[in-house]
Amino acid sequence: MYKILIVEDEPEIAEVLREFLAKTGFEAFIALGGEKAIEILNSDAKIDFIILDMKMPKVSGIEVLSEMRNKNLNHPVVILTGSINEDKYVRDIKNMGYPSMKIVSKPVDLFELVVIIKNKLDLERSL
Amino acid sequence: MEENRAGEIAGLEKRLKAAEESLAKLSVAVEQTRDMVVITARNGNIEYANPSFERVSGYSKDEVFGKTPRILKSGKHGQVFYERFWNAILSGDVFKAEFIDKKKSDEFYCVEKIVTPIRDKDGSVTHFVSVDRDITGHKEMEKTKRLAGLGKLVADMAHEVNNPLMSISGNAQLCLMSVSQIPDQGIRNYLETIVRECQRAKTIVQRLLKFSHPPRGRLKETDINKTLDIVAGMLEHQFKLDNIELVRNYCQEEPLALVDEQQMQEVFINLLNNARDALPAGGSVEIATYRQDGMVRIEIKDNGCGMPEEVSARLFEPFFTTKEKGTGLGLSVCYDIVRAHKGKLQFKSRQREGTTFIILLPEAGSSADV
Ligand SMILES: Nc1ncnc2c1ncn2[C@@H]1O[C@H](COP(=O)(O)OP(=O)(O)OP(=O)(O)O)[C@@H](O)[C@H]1O
Ligand SMILES: [Mg+2]
Numbered sequence: 001m002y003k004i005l006i007v008e009d010e011p012e013i014a015e016v017l018r019e020f021l022a023k024t025g026f027e028a029f030i031a032l033g034g035e036k037a038i039e040i041l042n043s044d045a046k047i048d049f050i051i052l053d054m055k056m057p058k059v060s061g062i063e064v065l066s067e068m069r070n071k072n073l074n075h076p077v078v079i080l081t082g083s084i085n086e087d088k089y090v091r092d093i094k095n096m097g098y099p100s101m102k103i104v105s106k107p108v109d110l111f112e113l114v115v116i117i118k119n120k121l122d123l124e125r126s127l
Numbered sequence: 128m129e130e131n132r133a134g135e136i137a138g139l140e141k142r143l144k145a146a147e148e149s150l151a152k153l154s155v156a157v158e159q160t161r162d163m164v165v166i167t168a169r170n171g172n173i174e175y176a177n178p179s180f181e182r183v184s185g186y187s188k189d190e191v192f193g194k195t196p197r198i199l200k201s202g203k204h205g206q207v208f209y210e211r212f213w214n215a216i217l218s219g220d221v222f223k224a225e226f227i228d229k230k231k232s233d234e235f236y237c238v239e240k241i242v243t244p245i246r247d248k249d250g251s252v253t254h255f256v257s258v259d260r261d262i263t264g265h266k267e268m269e270k271t272k273r274l275a276g277l278g279k280l281v282a283d284m285a286h287e288v289n290n291p292l293m294s295i296s297g298n299a300q301l302c303l304m305s306v307s308q309i310p311d312q313g314i315r316n317y318l319e320t321i322v323r324e325c326q327r328a329k330t331i332v333q334r335l336l337k338f339s340h341p342p343r344g345r346l347k348e349t350d351i352n353k354t355l356d357i358v359a360g361m362l363e364h365q366f367k368l369d370n371i372e373l374v375r376n377y378c379q380e381e382p383l384a385l386v387d388e389q390q391m392q393e394v395f396i397n398l399l400n401n402a403r404d405a406l407p408a409g410g411s412v413e414i415a416t417y418r419q420d421g422m423v424r425i426e427i428k429d430n431g432c433g434m435p436e437e438v439s440a441r442l443f444e445p446f447f448t449t450k451e452k453g454t455g456l457g458l459s460v461c462y463d464i465v466r467a468h469k470g471k472l473q474f475k476s477r478q479r480e481g482t483t484f485i486i487l488l489p490e491a492g493s494s495a496d497v
Contacts, residue, residue: 010290016297023304055286082289105333106289107296107325 002048002121004028007037007064008080009056013106017051020110026117034059038067048124049117050077054089062092069096076120078113079103163238163259166245169252171195183261185231196257201235203227203440212242219244219252225262234473237263285332296325334456335445346385346468348491351423352377354388355414358395362403370409371402378416382423383491390464397457398427398484404450405431405482423488430481439476 004026008014014030021028031037034056041047041064054061061079068075079101081089093101102116157164163180167173173191181187184199191198204227215222222242227235238259245254299321306314359373366373402412410430417424434442441447443462448455458472465472469489476482 010294012294013290013297016294016301020297020301020304082286105329106293107329108293110297110300
């Protein structure tokens, strides 16, 4: 079973995502905020996929991405935003060298999100 | 005696000279002041107009002599407003108000007007002097300031609103998944409505963000005819279904302007959609382009319902809509995008005859495009 890490500082949203993914056959677990995510990423937990919120109070999504870059972690990621500054995020993420990273804005169509995740995982596997 | 005479004459000459000097000073002052000064006879016929009036209104002195200031009427004020105005000045009172007037070019301008009756020795009113200060720029500034404050507020609000929306929509989608096996279609419909309405709220927030913070993309020299063609191509099918004929009247030579093409497409889409909404029973929409005086002029003209003054006065107000499902942000977004391109967005409308929206953009390479 694929393991998905949900990085999101709002517990209500994180929980909805977790439950929905669980019902569609994934095993999902939550990092409430960027600092928690970095802690998990630095442990030896098995992670196949990351859903990453951008705007988080202490450690932001961009900071999580750059930490991953420094540690050479290449998990597939989909970005979640509250639609504010979307253009800026697209630019920042491109500048970091992820030209085709998928960005979805809240409120998200969860059925669609699952399709995005499945496609990405299939692609990874076929590589 | 002789000496007395000479002294008297010298005194008179001195006074005459002083009077001439002060008259010259006055006339130079009136000629050079930045305020528009117009003097009319009691019946309203214009007898004098200073150069500032010529500069702002676009009319030369000779064009307005003998005419009345009615040629400046913008249609932005109701009958009552003009009645109050005439009653005041005819009874000898000073009238002071903000007026919206119309230039020779049909553009509107906003003035702070003071009209003072001039009386002869017997106290009867013979003339009026009208002094207008152009405050169009101030009005724009006020709006810009308001929008800048609003921009930050909206950006913060977007985040605050989208998170609860995500939670509402997410929980509804979870329910949808849980009831996927039960036969009650009703419940599924309710839940789908919740999800759909969350998406609608998201659209509103996104449009708000756009207009309070127009993203400054890359400006590229663009053939506006091509941009219009792309948009017309996208909408043509729907227009046909709605019984609307789309007529293109492009100028021959490419109208080139420096634009963010995506934003400009959005402007055209908004205006064309508004034109379509004004034609519920079908009709025709003309898209025309012109090159004139270093500007590219784009006209989108419908022969639809037009609009009454209550609507046209509030057109560019955010959230102002007469449509059941409208956000009322379409034109606000257009206005902002066009302004960010140093252009102008204007319109003409007549009830039951139709509406024309006019976009003026500085032509690429012309001195206006800086
Ligand atoms: N071509 C037109 N003919 C007649 N009325 C118009 C036209 N264009 C705009 N309006 C009026 O101006 C109002 C505001 O337009 P605007 O595009 O800002 O919002 P909207 O069209 O109501 O909403 P939305 O753009 O979200 O669909 C409209 O509701 C309509 O009453
Ligand atoms: Mg509209």
